[in-house]
Amino acid sequence: MKLTGSEKLILIMLSKIHEQLGIQSDIDPKFVQSAIDSGNSWGLTSKYPSLGDDNYVDPPVVSEVVKILEMWSCIEKSYDKLSDEDKASVATTPKFKGFDQNFETEQISVAHFLFHELDRFVLFKDRDIGAGIPYSLQMHERMFSVFEPIMRSSHWNGELSAEQIMKLLNARNARATE
Numbered sequence: 001m002k003l004t005g006s007e008k009l010i011l012i013m014l015s016k017i018h019e020q021l022g023i024q025s026d027i028d029p030k031f032v033q034s035a036i037d038s039g040n041s042w043g044l045t046s047k048y049p050s051l052g053d054d055n056y057v058d059p060p061v062v063s064e065v066v067k068i069l070e071m072w073s074c075i076e077k078s079y080d081k082l083s084d085e086d087k088a089s090v091a092t093t094p095k096f097k098g099f100d101q102n103f104e105t106e107q108i109s110v111a112h113f114l115f116h117e118l119d120r121f122v123l124f125k126d127r128d129i130g131a132g133i134p135y136s137l138q139m140h141e142r143m144f145s146v147f148e149p150i151m152r153s154s155h156w157n158g159e160l161s162a163e164q165i166m167k168l169l170n171a172r173n174a175r176a177t178e
Helices: 005-021 029-036 042-047 061-083 084-090 105-116 134-154 162-173
Strands: none
Touching: 005 029, 029 042, 061 105, 061 134, 061 162, 084 162, 134 162
């Protein structure tokens, strides 16, 4: 949901009145304020689908962050289910470390909003996801280019094998060729 400055002001003022009067409804005024204050007004449509129209699509950065978080959730949960022998073959415990705090602040904001306001991807909720890793978005994209065909295969059961996890980690560590 894209809002003008005037619409943001009106929504903030109305949500504060709503909150002060203690009006009970399905709309959470603190959530409305948080969505607007954090620049994540797309979250209003996510939490309250009836506010959007049939043609609404999340902004590209939201879709990008969601696909990365879904991939990393799958990696970490799959790793946790591996046998000790398979974990040893992976050699390192895969862990989502986030986005580049200098150049990927919009992704960090979206991820925090997903964790803390929409209660999605709670696995990462208490982590510092402002990684000091430059260009981490490129790293995640390389990994996703390996993950997507696995996920789309007819044999996909929602979990990754040790070999598949290693392929993803190798893609993460690969240098982009130019």
